[in-house]
Amino acid sequence: MSFVSRGFRGRRRDDADADARTPPGQYLTDDFPVLSAGPTPHTPLDRWSFEIRGAGEPKVWTWDEFRALPTEKPTVDIHCVTRWSKLDTEWEGVSVDTLLAEAGEDAPFVVAFCDGGYTTNLALEDVTDGKAWVAFAFDGEPLDPEHGGPARLLVPHLYFWKSAKWVRGLQLRDDDEPGFWETNGYHNHGDPWQEQRYWGD
Amino acid sequence: MAGTAVLGRLTWQPAELVEAIDETSRARTLVFDVPEWMQHRAGQHLDVRLTAEDGYRAERSYSIASAPGEPLAITVERLDDGEVSPYLVDELRPGDRIELRGPVGGYFVWEPDRGGPIFLAAGGSGVVPLMSMARTRALDGADVPARLLYSARTLDEVIYREELERLATEQPELDVVYTLTRGQPEGWTGYARRVDGELLAETAWPAHESPLAYVCGPTSFVEAVAEGLVGLGYPPKRVKTERFGATGGR
Numbered sequence: 001m002s003f004v005s006r007g008f009r010g011r012r013r014d015d016a017d018a019d020a021r022t023p024p025g026q027y028l029t030d031d032f033p034v035l036s037a038g039p040t041p042h043t044p045l046d047r048w049s050f051e052i053r054g055a056g057e058p059k060v061w062t063w064d065e066f067r068a069l070p071t072e073k074p075t076v077d078i079h080c081v082t083r084w085s086k087l088d089t090e091w092e093g094v095s096v097d098t099l100l101a102e103a104g105e106d107a108p109f110v111v112a113f114c115d116g117g118y119t120t121n122l123a124l125e126d127v128t129d130g131k132a133w134v135a136f137a138f139d140g141e142p143l144d145p146e147h148g149g150p151a152r153l154l155v156p157h158l159y160f161w162k163s164a165k166w167v168r169g170l171q172l173r174d175d176d177e178p179g180f181w182e183t184n185g186y187h188n189h190g191d192p193w194q195e196q197r198y199w200g201d
Numbered sequence: 202m203a204g205t206a207v208l209g210r211l212t213w214q215p216a217e218l219v220e221a222i223d224e225t226s227r228a229r230t231l232v233f234d235v236p237e238w239m240q241h242r243a244g245q246h247l248d249v250r251l252t253a254e255d256g257y258r259a260e261r262s263y264s265i266a267s268a269p270g271e272p273l274a275i276t277v278e279r280l281d282d283g284e285v286s287p288y289l290v291d292e293l294r295p296g297d298r299i300e301l302r303g304p305v306g307g308y309f310v311w312e313p314d315r316g317g318p319i320f321l322a323a324g325g326s327g328v329v330p331l332m333s334m335a336r337t338r339a340l341d342g343a344d345v346p347a348r349l350l351y352s353a354r355t356l357d358e359v360i361y362r363e364e365l366e367r368l369a370t371e372q373p374e375l376d377v378v379y380t381l382t383r384g385q386p387e388g389w390t391g392y393a394r395r396v397d398g399e400l401l402a403e404t405a406w407p408a409h410e411s412p413l414a415y416v417c418g419p420t421s422f423v424e425a426v427a428e429g430l431v432g433l434g435y436p437p438k439r440v441k442t443e444r445f446g447a448t449g450g451r
Contacts, residue, residue: 184307
């Protein structure tokens, strides 16, 4: 059931393209708001590594090794569960496909793990076939620590809490292990076009 | 509540405004009657949905200001270029109905059995979820030592000022400290600057007392306080943060 809010007119855009790219319940912003649950970690690059853990020996890249991998420059729309969306954001990063191919690992689920202890879970199919990156630059500049630098996961087709900041690796798993927000009231999958915001959506 | 508890879907609930309280020239508390509201925990938020006559809708999230068990209240600050907050602060009146969904969020939460001491750090209207914690503590758990550091631009922009002063007077285990960053009344002897490490060292619990910190405000405030507390020896896991979303959106 819904009803009219007396006197509410709202602020419309006259932009059909932007409307079509804005999922239900979201609004567009030109800002880049920051959301995180605790203090911002600051890991020096000489102590940073990225790791893929699976059935075999973990595959580990130092920062220099990671940065020597081929990169891509995706331009994508991003959607935060707190209701802002931002169109045409420009990133540079290493495709998760590239990392998985180098590691030679395969499993149906992954958990991204991060400095600060944050985790988020994803189905493998949500991070493969060109759908996810480990991003180290935004708008042509190194990624700010408050936005997840030195590197964050970028999975733009899901709500942005899945794009884990300060990411340090992916653990491949046979079972689906809910991560930080997924055990704190938020949806396990998080598709913005289905409005999968909270448990039960 | 166990993190793995499975809840049913949170549905939109009709909510009638029963009272509106002007807190400052820019902030208003809205008290709602929601017949089937599920009780929240201090620190959680809710979603608001407004519908225009032609069916256009806008949704936003707001922190809950009331303690569990009190009539459900949010406090909204008007953002001049906002779409929803000017309506909620200036237009909505008692008897009007809107839709609410929630409560939401399971991490930035304090309940009396979490104990303390607790250090609450508020930047501007970031005080709202912390006020829910202070009210919860006052109703149930007043023996938990608590300090609230509240950074506001001026004294006139302090939300809940009378209630905070009353609580601090009535409760020896609660201290409230203000810092006024843009202007101070004549004779002001309190802090008059943005929060820095020295100010935190003077106001926050020492790390060896194992405090739990909750920090809410704009990003620059949260970054400064969270880093300052870690610098004082607080384990990062004991510093919970919540930040405003887009400046232009609410």
